[in-house]
Amino acid sequence: MKKSVTVTQELSCKKEYDIIVVGGGLAGVAAALTAKKRGKSVLLLEKSTILGGLGTLGLINLFVPMCTGRGKQIIKGLCEEWVRMSAEYCYDTIPDEWKDGEPKEPTLIRYVQRYSPYIFALQLTEQVKNAGVDLLFDCIASQPVMEDGHCIGIVTESKSGREFFAAGMVIDTTGDADVLRRSGMPTVTGQNYFTYTGKAISVESCRKAAESGNIYDAFIGVAGGNASLYGHNQPEDAPRYSGTTVDEVSDYLIRNQVLMLDKIKEQERLSRDIAMLPMMPQFRTTCHIDGDYTLTTDDIYKHFDDSVCAINDFDHRDVLMEVPLRCLTKKGFDNLITAGRSAGGAGYAWDMLRVIPPAIITGQAAAEAAVLALETNVAITDVDIGILQERIASDNIMVHFPDELVPEDRSLPSEAVDIGHI
Ligand SMILES: Cc1cc2nc3c(=O)[nH]c(=O)nc-3n(C[C@H](O)[C@H](O)[C@H](O)COP(=O)(O)OP(=O)(O)OC[C@H]3O[C@@H](n4cnc5c(N)ncnc54)[C@H](O)[C@@H]3O)c2cc1C
Numbered sequence: 001m002k003k004s005v006t007v008t009q010e011l012s013c014k015k016e017y018d019i020i021v022v023g024g025g026l027a028g029v030a031a032a033l034t035a036k037k038r039g040k041s042v043l044l045l046e047k048s049t050i051l052g053g054l055g056t057l058g059l060i061n062l063f064v065p066m067c068t069g070r071g072k073q074i075i076k077g078l079c080e081e082w083v084r085m086s087a088e089y090c091y092d093t094i095p096d097e098w099k100d101g102e103p104k105e106p107t108l109i110r111y112v113q114r115y116s117p118y119i120f121a122l123q124l125t126e127q128v129k130n131a132g133v134d135l136l137f138d139c140i141a142s143q144p145v146m147e148d149g150h151c152i153g154i155v156t157e158s159k160s161g162r163e164f165f166a167a168g169m170v171i172d173t174t175g176d177a178d179v180l181r182r183s184g185m186p187t188v189t190g191q192n193y194f195t196y197t198g199k200a201i202s203v204e205s206c207r208k209a210a211e212s213g214n215i216y217d218a219f220i221g222v223a224g225g226n227a228s229l230y231g232h233n234q235p236e237d238a239p240r241y242s243g244t245t246v247d248e249v250s251d252y253l254i255r256n257q258v259l260m261l262d263k264i265k266e267q268e269r270l271s272r273d274i275a276m277l278p279m280m281p282q283f284r285t286t287c288h289i290d291g292d293y294t295l296t297t298d299d300i301y302k303h304f305d306d307s308v309c310a311i312n313d314f315d316h317r318d319v320l321m322e323v324p325l326r327c328l329t330k331k332g333f334d335n336l337i338t339a340g341r342s343a344g345g346a347g348y349a350w351d352m353l354r355v356i357p358p359a360i361i362t363g364q365a366a367a368e369a370a371v372l373a374l375e376t377n378v379a380i381t382d383v384d385i386g387i388l389q390e391r392i393a394s395d396n397i398m399v400h401f402p403d404e405l406v407p408e409d410r411s412l413p414s415e416a417v418d419i420g421h422i
Pocket of ligand 1: 022023024025026027028045046047048051052053054055060062063064139140141142173174175176178195280281282283284285339340341342354355356357359
């Protein structure tokens with residue numbers, strides 16, 4: 001029996017783009033739209049069949065708070081636009097205090113929105129199409145082609161077979177740093193708790209929805225693993241998963257799916273169905289870059305000269321951070337950048353960085369950096385920070401948080417500090 005095979009194939013370039021964005025999650029869509037708005041040719045590659053990543057496919061349909069917790073909005077940009085857009089045709093859960101924008105008076109009510117993952121995904125497709133971004137669905141970016149730290153393009157696998165697309169800049173928004181890891185950039189592997197949550201409906205829940213007039217009431221939570229961000233509900237017999245090998249991904253999904261069915265079997269027999277199952281593993285972290293800077297909780301309230309956006313904590317009031325460009329890049333890789341959950345951070349600081357609102361605005365910031373690097377013919381790590389920050393600010397993104405928002409008590413709750421995952 002043959003023990004190994006070697007596959008070699010000469011690939012001609014199918015098309016050349018200024019910017020290729022790999023991964024159509026929320027960070028990737030934000031990056032693609034931003035680069036296109038600046039007049040660049042953009043290819044967006046998505047391995048599934050809808051846009052939005054964990055925010056749609058993964059059923060994580062909640063914009064976590066985008067404010068200080070005292071009525072001041074921190075995260076805006078495309079995130080603000082999408083929050084409003086996501087409330088247009090389905091359920092609008094934006095709190096009354098925030099319905100018309102930032103409240104006039106201080107409030108402890110936080111600015112959040114839960115949305116329909118599927119209607120929102122359709123809206124994203126419409127936006128990408130109308131913007132003129134080339135979008136390839138069901139198309140996996142399998143390999144970056146590297147020459148001395150420079151990525152000349154991306155090899156893809158799809159129904160068309162193996163193809164090659166050339167690029168001036170590549171933005172890796174796979175969430176898993178797939179492209180950057182394969183380019184040789186150092187990365188850090190995470191550890192995930194056991195989570196697999198979906199939505200069911202029953203005759204009774206539909207009746208409730210009919211009574212309330214709110215379709216959201218028709219959905220009942222259904223779960224295999226149900227571990228929280230902090231590891232609560234982690235089953236004792238379940239391992240923690242990195243999610244970076246096909247064996248781990250498959251074991252995680254198989255165990256979770258069997259557990260979900262076991263739980264259903266234990267319940268009273270009902271006329272019901274599962275309306276939504278996560279179509280990508282609900283891993284919070286698989287792999288993120290070990291970039292030129294790693295954000296930690298020591299950076300809370302710190303200003304950075306190369307900040308590309310200010311972000312707030314979703315779980316604790318007042319907590320603010322800035323994200324330096326260096327969290328998205330690595331010296332020696334002149335045309336590669338990341339955004340979203342594969343940005344460089346550790347512990348709870350990384351949790352603050354990876355959730356949906358920061359993923360969106362880091363996507364925009366990465367695109368602005370890529371566009372500027374192309375226009376000025378410099379490495380992405382050497383862009384003019386002043387010009388970059390001006391452009392990012394013109395996208396309605398806060399680059400530096402105002403000092404008057406920093407509280408006297410700067411301590412962070414111990415649960416956040418002790419979170420213990422990387
Ligand atoms: C259990 C759980 C609960 C969470 N709860 C919340 C919450 O309540 N609110 C919140 O704001 N955030 C929450 N988050 C975090 C948030 O969902 C993610 O961090 C965020 O959506 C990440 O966005 P992204 O665009 O960086 O990556 P992803 O959403 O992971 O998008 C990556 C995209 O790239 C595609 N892709 C991957 N590899 C390739 C490839 N090789 N070729 C082509 N395409 C590829 C994927 O299909 C996907 O569409 C939660 C996460 C989890 C797992």
